Amino acid sequence: MTAPARFPAGTFTPAPGAGSRARMLFTHAKLETSLTLRHGEQILLTLLIPLALLIGLTLLDILPAGDLDGVSKADWVTPRIFALAVMSSAFTGQAIALGFDRRYGVLKRLSATAIPRWLLVAGRIVAALVVVLLQVVVLGVVAAFLGWSPSPAGIAEAVVLLVLGTLSFGALGVLLGGSLRAEAVLALANIVWFVLLLAGGILLAPSTLPSAAATVIELLPSGALAEGLRAALVDGQFAVGPVVVLAVWGALAAALAAKTTKLT
Numbered sequence: 001m002t003a004p005a006r007f008p009a010g011t012f013t014p015a016p017g018a019g020s021r022a023r024m025l026f027t028h029a030k031l032e033t034s035l036t037l038r039h040g041e042q043i044l045l046t047l048l049i050p051l052a053l054l055i056g057l058t059l060l061d062i063l064p065a066g067d068l069d070g071v072s073k074a075d076w077v078t079p080r081i082f083a084l085a086v087m088s089s090a091f092t093g094q095a096i097a098l099g100f101d102r103r104y105g106v107l108k109r110l111s112a113t114a115i116p117r118w119l120l121v122a123g124r125i126v127a128a129l130v131v132v133l134l135q136v137v138v139l140g141v142v143a144a145f146l147g148w149s150p151s152p153a154g155i156a157e158a159v160v161l162l163v164l165g166t167l168s169f170g171a172l173g174v175l176l177g178g179s180l181r182a183e184a185v186l187a188l189a190n191i192v193w194f195v196l197l198l199a200g201g202i203l204l205a206p207s208t209l210p211s212a213a214a215t216v217i218e219l220l221p222s223g224a225l226a227e228g229l230r231a232a233l234v235d236g237q238f239a240v241g242p243v244v245v246l247a248v249w250g251a252l253a254a255a256l257a258a259k260t261t262k263l264t
Contacts (some may be wrong), residue, residue, distance in 0.1 A: 026116055028123030033130045036093065045193075047135055051122040054081045054139055057203075058146045071234055075149040078139070079158075079229035080202050087202075087222055088161060090128040090169035091176075092193045098124070098177030099185030108263045121257075125170045130201040132166050154232030161232060164226040164243060168250030172221065175253045180260030194223040218242075221249045 036042050056062070057077045101107050110120055140148070150158070176192075177185050197203060203222025204212035217223040218241065228242030 007105060015176060021116075021119065024119055025126065027125055028115065028119065029130070032124050032127035036089070036097070036131055037129060037134075042089075042093050042097075045140065046085065046093055046131060048086065049136070050081050050085045050135065050139060051142060053084065053147070057081075058143075064240050069079055071076060072147055072149075074146045075150075075234055076230075078143040078148045078150075079233045081139055081143075082112060082136060082162065082229055083222060083226040084130055084160075084197060085139060086165045087169055087193065089135060090125075090166045092189045093131075093163035094124055094128055094170055094173035095177035095185055095189040098174060098183075099180065099182040099189075100153060102178070102262060103182040104264055105264065111263055113154045121174055121261075124174070125167065128170050128173075129163065129166050132162060134261075138164065148252045150233040151236035153235075153236035154238070157232040158229055158236040161228045161242065161246070163247045164250070165194055166201040168221050168225075168246040168253070171250045171253035174261060175257040178257055196220065201226045207212065221246055224249075251260065 020097040054077060058073045113119060200220050201217040206217045206223060214224060218227060223244035224245035226238050231237045
């Protein structure tokens with residue numbers, strides 16, 4: 001006599017197959033975000049340094065009065081620190097993480113799964129957007145306690161610039177991290193970060209420089225993002241120039257990254 005089945009037929013039948021693209025993207029982005037937030041060096045780069053600069057530049061008499069354009073220190077500094085935060089997480093952090101993922105064979109193994117290559121990049125970009133959101137919230141709360149008062153008319157424009165800046169710097173990070181050796185990426189990403197911080201329009205406003213130098217800085221992604229955020233959050237104006245500059249940098253970097261990114 002045959003015993004009755006305890007489970008319906010097919011309960012334990014394997015059903016192999018790729019999951020939905022949306023679920024893959026969510027899972028991959030969640031993993032990348034978790035890895036970033038658990039990494040001590042990443043937290044130092046993406047949050048602690050911008051936070052220290054925000055507090056230091058606002059409270060200490062470091063900035064010349066002529067650089068402030070008649071606004072408070074908190075209003076002048078905060079948009080530029082937002083730009084630094086985007087650059088730190090979307091460019092430097094992503095480039096270094098991608099470079100070492102290639103070195104340790106992470107991308108090669110992931111590429112052997114059902115996850116498409118474009119989704120591997122998209123997951124990193126979504127993770128960068130999440131990290132930028134957290135950065136802006138934390139920095140914005142601290143800046144508000146320091147006296148920051150953004151123009152309500154420019155909030156929507158600032159959000160657009162932050163998203164576009166993250167996408168552009170993210171494409172640049174993939175271009176760098178996907179084409180060079182990990183050690184070279186680590187050195188070059190940090191060098192570029194320092195150069196853009198000091199001379200890329202973040203700590204040094206283009207308005208304080210000669211016209212030729214100011215034009216060059218405004219054509220850099222760091223200068224375009226910083227000046228665009230300043231125009232939105234201080235003046236309440238939407239500047240078309242920074243949007244075009246960021247879009248061009250992002251499109252060119254993405255096109256080059258698609259041709260040069262390596263799995264190992």
